[in-house]
Amino acid sequence: MRTFERRGLTLLICLTLSGATACSALGNTAANSSGPIKIGMVTSLTGNYAPLGTNDKLAAQQIVDGVNAKGGINGRQIDLEIVDDGTDPNQSVIQFNKVIADGAVAVLGPPQSTADLAIKPVANDKKMPTISLGAADDQVVPVTPYMWMTAPLSSQVANVCVNFVKSQGKTKLAMLYDTKNAYAVAGHDATRNALDKAGIQLVDDETFETTQTNFAPQFAKISEARPDFLLVWATGAPPVVITKGWADQNTGIPLMMTAAEASTLYVQPSGPAAEGVFVQASMGVLGQALPAANKYKKLVDDFAGPFQQANNYYPPQFAWDGMVATSLLVDAISRKGATSDQIRDGLDSIDLDTPQGHYTFTPQKHSGMPDSSNLMSVVKGGQFVPAQGVTQDQLTAAGQ
Secondary structure, eight states: OOHHHHHHHHHHHHHHSBTTBOOSOOOSOSOSOOSOEEEEEEEOSSSTTHHHHHHHHHHHHHHHHHHHHTTOBTTBOEEEEEEEOTTOHHHHHHHHHHHHHTTOSEEEOOSSHHHHHHHHHHHHHTTOOEEEOOOOGGGTSSOOTTEEEOSOOHHHHHHHHHHHHHHTTOOEEEEEEETTOHHHHHHHHHHHHHHHHHTOEEEEEEEEOTTOOOOHHHHHHHHHHOOSEEEEEOOSSHHHHHHHHHHHHTOOOOEEEOGGGOSHHHHHHHGGGGTTOEEEEETTTTGGGOOTTSTTHHHHHHHHHHHHHHHSSOOOHHHHHHHHHHHHHHHHHHHHOSSHHHHHHHHTTOEEEETTEEEEOBTTBOBOOOGGGEEEEEEETTEEEEOTTOOHHHHHHTTO
């Protein structure tokens, strides 16, 4: 392992051991300045995307508390300012400008792609390093200088879903997607692009808007088309409503959700209707099923244990996104310094082991999750477990 990778692994172990343990002197290249390092976090603590934003917040705070408990970065404490955008992209921009005005040198969030895309031009105009927690490819493709992301790309999620359908020997897919959600639109489009190559037919393609609660018209058309799977692209409350309604239809057609539902906050309100639903998930979500031979297993457990102890549930997708984003910021600051320009340079040179696999960023590449970190799960007993066909070899190699 190269010296830099060893340093990255050590850093992540220090950050994830517990909320009360972390490494103190994380390097000697931080800016020659004193006082707290202010990081802003724009997230959704109320509204449709509160389940996402709440877990992003919990994870980020766990990492920050751990670093601060051991003296901060080069003796400087991290001051994490968390603001609520109310699941409103207009408020996301307002709150983004607020944390900048308050002195933030970098920003985390929001968890919703529509909001991240609203913030993107502002971040670049104000030269504010921003790690988005949404998952639409458009956030970082094409690359712009001041926005990065840690969540799986919507195209990565789409490829996992399509490849899983193919692996099951099936050839017909229906989709239902939220036209007001940038992540859902990007994922839907990426799925369509992947279908022809996989030899899978899209037999029905239905739309809805985020506020919709009655899906009977869409369900009728989907049922008539008789797909082998129904894939839903949506976030927040609609997937719960869809899951319950689809179970009531009793069609026998399996339901598939994306990484946006890889959370207890989807499974619990969906209740028995979620049993047997396929959910694309990242490596961390399936951490309890990872074999000891997976090189990231200890990093996963070191973060998941304290998170579960503090919050009484295993960390969902959004907690892993927030954890990695915060860890990458700490790494960037420890190596390059705490001004916005130094943080940009630090993020553009990320080469780090994390509980979601090995991340690399360059000036030409601002997404980092490895393809192998993205897997298919199924809900059993209210838990996410590897779906049939996900092999031990895949679980062992995840993250590389």
